[in-house]
Amino acid sequence: MTQHAQPRLLDPFLAPKSIAIIGLSRSAIGSPVSVHTTLGDMGYEGRIFIVNPGMDSAPNATVCKSIPQLPETVDLAIISVERSSVPETLEACVAKGIKSAIVITQGFADADELGAKLQTQIDEIIARAGIRILGPNTIGLVNSPAKFTSSFIEVTPDDLPVGQVSQSGFLMMGHHLVTNEPAGYCTSVDLGNGCDINLIDVLEHFESEPRIQVIEVHAEALNDGPAFIEAASRISHKKPIVALKAGRTEAGQAAVASHTGAVAGQTRVSDAALRQAGVFQADSAEELRSFSKSLAFFGAMKGKRVAIMSFSGGGAVLAIDALDRAGLELAKLSGKTIETVKRLFPDWMEVENPLDIWIPVAKDLNDAFPLVMNALMQDEGVDAVMCIYCSYNLPKYDRYDASGYIRDLSAADRSKPVVCWSYGQDIEGFTRTIEEKRSAIVYPRLDDAARALAVLARHGERLDSSATKLEAPKADKAASKVAADILAKSGVEGQEYLFTEAFEILEAYGLPLAKWAAIRDESELEGKAGALNAPFCLKIDSPDVVHKSDSGGVALGIAKADLAQAYRDMKGTVASNVPGARLSGVVVQEMAAKGAEVMIGMVRDPSFGPCIVFGTGGVHAEILDDFAFRIAPLTAEDARDMIDETVISKILAGARGQKGADIDALVDVIVKISQIAVAHPDIQEIDLNPVFAGPEGAHLVDARFILSQGEGA
């Protein structure tokens, strides 16, 4: 292991000089499913102690009857006693001076009430005694450079500079579908229930570890969202992070809760967070591995232009579909490339990308293949080469074996990824040859190759972009003071949601709300409305009416003369629709200048905190489901990016000769809502719908703030 000036939290876990295995049964000696066996298989060179009162001896280990009897204070305890004994075992470790422990045992917060209580006891020991714990409910870790593992299942060591951190042990055990590849990482940590050592601890270890160049994350829940975003944003500018977020669906999230005892956040919020943090998301365990391997082999890709050389015209067509789906481009071959390869093709074939090379290859592979591949590798308009070939590795097919060329020519320029797909009857042998120098990869599917290239291209863009994110502007102090006072008062009064108070807060922040007045009594109507321009809208103000329009509490387009009647009608209608509702009064408001209806909102995610939403508004907003999400705080650039992500942005841009909306004004609203969300954690939810986005600005007409209740604040 590399020596570090300062010992790191995870060093005793990943490279302990001595370990105590506590809770190993006698039958585990010689069992294939036993950490004692796997440590032997890995060639672990540290001192192994086994604590078991009923065992006398074991090969390559010193057996002790109890923890106090251990002859030395080991670097790491590996605990798999039954769950009720875990707290006392930890206490004994503490007493012995042991500072690090992996708790394999399951049945804690992942299980029943008793388990949750036991986990609380563990938390207390950690807080009191300072022992650091990985788990419980984990198979622990594997660290090939130190020849160390705590897993009871065998893992094939690997030296690929990939660090894996997961919430489930199965990823550690490999998912090697094409060939019997080794693990795919050099270090892997299973967090289990993560009661102490967490995702961020492991990410920061990988950040500081030169052996790790690519980080692979499997997460079911992302707790402490802001800290995750901060760490991942920083690290992903140096070492790419790929993530598989499990429990994406409602059913999946329910299962996650019982699997790790965590509550999985809303998928869209976590998608937004991962994106903001520069993390590349994979769709499956296989894709997670495909992305991390691609990044480990190739690093970044310079652009999006891909050249295809294919033994099959039909395969090339499928490859183009795959590239297009992944957002990549067909490279335009240079005149020089075309000039170089032209002689190989019959006169009647158009020589262009994709190159259907079957005819030249069938004639003489040794003449044709290197000529074409070299030309593509040297073409400056080509950022990556995709090879489609036929894999028959029987000796009689040697004449058609391109694998040696792919291996060698790809290694000549490692800045240009070479991705391969093959059809035929023995893909494994070819794959081994092609990947020998880690300069080309064979993918199971064309879409896998294309999606991996897209990640490499995005990684290239990320490396080019600045690592220091623009600082999001802070909330105006005076506005923040006004809002805080209003919120404090509402809090005292136990209000669940704000309406006119929300209007006041929005105005304090200088947001463009259509002019309004609160009418507590009909006698105020003429005077207050007199200062406003007709036509008006009326909205009921009641702490008991959240959905105003559904209750007859909204009336639009009222002329001055009809105002009093409309006022009386509304009070009557709402009183009859919502019997017993307290009617604080009615808001009279100018009708806003028209524009496209958008919605701007905020939901406070239990893990990531304030998440800003922008999208198509109006009464059908939820059905149209055209929303972009970002975790606050937001810069103007973030807000602009959010708007661009929606379908309605194309309408806002001024489709069909219409004048476009004032995007700057929308950006300003979004950024200020982000400021409000950050400054006032009491506000649980904000809903501005509709906001009219017109050519002359954004016009807010309605607002609903939901306040957090009780201890949640």
Added chain:
Amino acid sequence: MTQHAQPRLLDPFLAPKSIAIIGLSRSAIGSPVSVHTTLGDMGYEGRIFIVNPGMDSAPNATVCKSIPQLPETVDLAIISVERSSVPETLEACVAKGIKSAIVITQGFADADELGAKLQTQIDEIIARAGIRILGPNTIGLVNSPAKFTSSFIEVTPDDLPVGQVSQSGFLMMGHHLVTNEPAGYCTSVDLGNGCDINLIDVLEHFESEPRIQVIEVHAEALNDGPAFIEAASRISHKKPIVALKAGRTEAGQAAVASHTGAVAGQTRVSDAALRQAGVFQADSAEELRSFSKSLAFFGAMKGKRVAIMSFSGGGAVLAIDALDRAGLELAKLSGKTIETVKRLFPDWMEVENPLDIWIPVAKDLNDAFPLVMNALMQDEGVDAVMCIYCSYNLPKYDRYDASGYIRDLSAADRSKPVVCWSYGQDIEGFTRTIEEKRSAIVYPRLDDAARALAVLARHGERLDSSATKLEAPKADKAASKVAADILAKSGVEGQEYLFTEAFEILEAYGLPLAKWAAIRDESELEGKAGALNAPFCLKIDSPDVVHKSDSGGVALGIAKADLAQAYRDMKGTVASNVPGARLSGVVVQEMAAKGAEVMIGMVRDPSFGPCIVFGTGGVHAEILDDFAFRIAPLTAEDARDMIDETVISKILAGARGQKGADIDALVDVIVKISQIAVAHPDIQEIDLNPVFAGPEGAHLVDARFILSQGEGA
């Protein structure tokens, strides 16, 4: 081969008793890439003749100097002479009485002008002499039961009851990623350029061939769409059809054109056609194989309820995500199942689907695994079982090897698919065991397993549904006559698009168009508008103004008093915006009752004919891109199904307490547009946008018909 009473078109191709190989070079003898070699490898038992003036002898074949010198009239000629010699070679075959030929040679319609001309010559020979041809630009076919192939590349024979038909040879060569499986089909036909024998010929052969139970299609272009839909709809009720449509993207379609010389249709139209024909679409070559193998192993699935038994909790969470994405459900386990398996689990574990079986299995796999799997196989609430297990086939892991159980217990009830996914280091060995009885499949990814199950469930639904589609209602004869007369007149006058004539046709068909009158001169205005109710809209009527609103040719909400001025303004504005435009007049029309804006249209696809479109309308229809497509003729059921497919259907259903739109009225419009499209092939395109869909009916306000020009009609 099965004997058929009547010889079938493809019999001499698939099971010839004698063949002549024409154009085989001397170097092909002993070459691995040679039909002479592959025929030997397959064990072909028919008589082989080689026609080559420069060859004296060849093993297992009779060599002739020329076609006339062949000692017998062979069943099939396999031709790979250079392209310019293909026509004369075919003539010689015809002269010899040979009735079937495969033309391997490429460089025809797939290449340059000369190639296209040569293909035309082949067409003429076929038409004149009746010889049947597969190709050109094909590697021909493989038929394992007859031990016959025309492919110059080796294929591993297989007896899986899958018939493959493709437009590219590479699919025939296999794409065997997990294990070195055999071909995956027993019969495969590469259509190449398909100048004679086409997709439908092969589909109908597979229909009549009892050895084929599942049909696998790879298509780059679907020519003769209506015939394809008819054949596929019929066949897919008996034998499931899975298809990979290549060239889905614009770039891919351009490549298809050069690859097979065909023009690929619009992807959305072909997607609609395949769906209507009951064809299951695959996204990749691998998925095509996965679907066909799953259907061959399992047939149909009874429902959508899946039980998961997993060695890993984390794997189970990913499985749930995959099932949800594929539209499947987590089965609710019966009380009996839970009672049976409960004893295996610790008290603190909730026993439910998914079953995390690691603890029982680690204790005693032989006790736990069969008990759980049997219980799930017998649970009537479970339609399929998904097994996630750890695959380590080293002898020391025998205790954890579930593969034998999966193989045997799945075979006990073949009506319940058992799909597997494994993690570990040697998946191949387990896969071979598990799939031995063809009653369980190991999939490379969880999503593959889930997507395959979804296809099995859809196949089950299709088998349950009636094979005889409801007859689409025919157009009303009187209406059709009126429309034909209008169209004939417009055709004579060379009109490119219809406006007021379109209104007349729509009214003839009884469609609910807002009342209107054509005004040729201002003097007519008062009289004609007098019969209509204000407010009005005005629309310019000019053969030179297609996009009326963009040219100032639409004015809305005009009061009676303002009509004359609005009329004059419009004529002026359009005249200045579109200089030289012929102004036939102005249409004055009642404003329609409001409702949601939808669009109903028709485009005539070069392959599939009239394709009906329904979706969100209004000026932003294209941006919102919420459309459903169906090939005409449509039944009311089809129309209803189309509406349901769109996002706007949820708004039409009456969201947020609003009254829903009159769906029957929309269905009627869609069906009548389908009738118009079928009855009048001169109409190339119909665009009704917006149609107002309100609670009291559908209201048409605008219409544009584009006519086909010249020979295209």
